[in-house]
Structures are given as structure tokens and as C-alpha cells.
Amino acid sequence: MSTQNGGGSGKADLLLVAVTLLAGVSWIFSKEAVLLMPPLLFMALRFLLAGLVLALVGWRQLLRLSADQYRRSVKVGLVFGLAMSFWIMGLHFGTHVGEGAFLTSLGVVLVPVMARLVFKEKPPASTWVALPVAAAGLALLSLRGGLHAEPGQLFFVAAACIFALYFTLNTRAANNATVTGASGQVTTQNRVPALALTTVVLFTVSLVTGTGSLILEDWPAAFGAFTPVMAGWVIASATVGTAARFFVQTYAQSLSVHSHGVVIMVLEPMWTALFAALWFGETMSAVQVGGCFLIFLSLVVNRWASVRRVLKQWLA
Secondary structure: OHHHHHHHHHHHHHHHHHHHHHHHHHHHHHHHHHOOOOHHHHHHHHHHHHHHHHHHHHHHHHHHOOHHHHHHHHHHHHHHHHHHHHHHHHHHHOOOHHHHHHHHOHHHHHHHHHHHHHHOOOOOHHHHHHHHHHHHHHHHHOEOOOEOOOHHHHHHHHHHHHHHHHHHHHHHHOOOEEEEOOOOOEEEEOOOOHHHHHHHHHHHHHHHHHHHHHHHOOHHHHHHOOOHHHHHHHHHHHHHHHHHHHHHHHHHHHHOOOOOHHHHHHHHHHHHHHHHHHHHOOOOOHHHHHHHHHHHHHHHHHOHHHHHHHHHHHHO
């Protein structure tokens, strides 16, 4: 039994490394796309196509969802859609993809803070150590001959704050929960199966970004100038960067409850920075490297309990 669990955990860990690679590649696909087409329209098409792909896989789960499960899934999608809208605008206005990846990863550090503010959950002690380290990293990334934040950086930081709320809501939707009503009556909310939850969330993100695009962007001009290259980036982002990423992540998490995924996922900004350097020829100054390192360190501190368990197992 223990051997099977260990094998499943090892396979899950390898698949989650693949997930971080897919996430890093997705940044490159998305940056290429927003250089050619309106950013919100790109997101609407990307998530619509990705949602259709996952719906083909998980349609049985979708048919079994209750009205309450759909309602909670849509709520998660609305928050995620808002976060992705800010994120894509950060990518559109930003001048450095690798830096943006580290800024966006601040959302992980802010999850306990958001859970405290919204749901009154007590954050772990490591959060209060991670926050000032992350703030120091953010300050270094904002130094441009004085403290100056670029528009892209502001969008990325705003996205990180909303991502923190999304992570909290998504975790609650994906797990059984006990709810106490105003009259004191206690009820149990059934979890939303991961594949169905992801599918509904992706469709909702498409609706949110599509609505924003319809209001703010010129659709006739965009579709009039649509080229096969644009279609290629949309398809690559939807299939590889979104549908495949979430599908592999869902499968990996189903293999073993002992996976070290919370530690492995901190690799995403590092892969993104590496791919941006290889693809776009991006470089970082010493100050930028220092800022990214501090943000990465804050991620490790924030997940120190999991990191410590992994280190003990490896050393043993």
C-alpha cells in the first residue's frame, strides 16, 4: 500500500512540474497574442475554446451538478474573470514578462490575508513573515530612479490581490463545507467536482472578459484584421496553456493526497522568466533579480510547513 502511494505521489509531483511548465509557456503564448489583437477579446476566445474542450471531457459531471453547485462555480468564475482581466491588461501594458510572473505570484502570499478578511480564518504565522519579504521584493521591482510603478506592474499587483480571493473561493467550492445559517441551522454544501468546476469557471471567465471586450474594444476592426497567426496563438493558449494545464493538474491531484504540489507550484514564475529570456531575449538588472528573489523567498516562507515536510522526506 505504501509503495503504491509513494509511486502515485511521485507521478503526481512530476505531472505538477509539467503543469508549471505549461503555465510558463502560456505566458509566452498570451504575450504573443496581445501583441497582435485586443487583450480582452483574446481572453474571451481563449477561455471559451478551453471551456469547450473541457466540457467535451467532463460533460457527465456537468449534467450532475445541482443549482447550488452551479451558483458557487459561477461565483468563483466571476472573481477569476476579473482577476484575468487585470492580468491580461498587465501583460498588454507590461514591459517585462518575467517580472510580471513574480508580481502575479504574490497572490499566493495574499491568500491567508484574503481568507482572514473575507472568511475570518486565522492565517498561519508564516504569513506575517512572508508579507514583509514580499513587500520588499515589490519595492525593488518598482525602483526606477526612485519609487515608480509602471502601469503593467499595477495591473499585475491588482490581479494578484483578486487571485488571492479566487484561490480561497475555489478551494471552498472544491471541498465539502459546513454552513451555519442565520437561524443557527447547520447544512452541508457538497463539493463541486474539479473538472466540472474548472469547466464552469472557464466559461464564466470568457463571459466576463467578453463583456469587457464588447464595451471597451473595437470588435469589427479586430475581426476584420484577424489572421491565421492570431488564431494560432488563441488555439495554442486555449489548448496547451489552459485546457491541458488544468486537466493535467486535476489528474495529478487525483493520484495522491500526499503530493507536494503546493511546493512545486512556486516554480511557475521561474519557468516564465526563463522562457521569456529565451523567447523574447529579456534580461533583468541586479535590482530586478533581487526583487524577484525576495518574492520567490516569500512564496517559500509562506509554504514553509510544506517545504519542511518535503525536505525531511528527501533527507530521510
